[in-house]
Amino acid sequence: MSRKPEFRVIETRLLSNPEALKLLSKAHSRIMEKEASAPFMIVKTLDYLKKFSKIDPDKAEEIRNILENYGLREESIVMLMNICPRNVDEARILLEYEERFI
Known part of the structure; x- marks a missing residue:
């Protein structure tokens, strides 16, 4: 053991x-x-x-950096990376409390 x-x-x-x-x-x-x-x-x-995991782990840091450049909260970044919304409406739901993007 x-x-x-x-x-x-x-x-x-x-x-x-x-x-x-x-x-x-x-x-x-x-x-x-x-x-x-x-x-x-x-x-x-x-x-x-x-x-x-829906994203290649080797690309994750690059994607996180892109999302951070939009000023998103860390929680939103993680949700977007985990769920990988297929369209704007799905992304909008995930970003509900990121008021400046709705």
């Missing part, structure tokens, strides 16, 4: 699914270099993120 990995909090920030996938994949790789198996919760979370 593998031991619990130790993590040190460097910063707290809201993450989109693809951003979380990229970070957790790196952590998983580091764990697998040292251990025979990864903790169950990490494996299940990676499975979830792989299934539901």
Whole structure:
């Protein structure tokens, strides 16, 4: 049975699914270099993120930067990145409390 990995909090920030996938994949790789198996919760979370991430994790930072340039709140950015609205009406619903865009 593998031991619990130790993590040190460097910063707290809201993450989109693809951003979380990229970070957790790196952590998983580091764990697998040292251990025979990864903790169950990490494996299940990676499975979830792989299934539901709609953006390539390598493009996530670029997309976040574009959305930040519009002055959106972090919550709105994460929702847009996770849901990837298909049209303006869907985006408008997600940006409901970003009054300046409606």
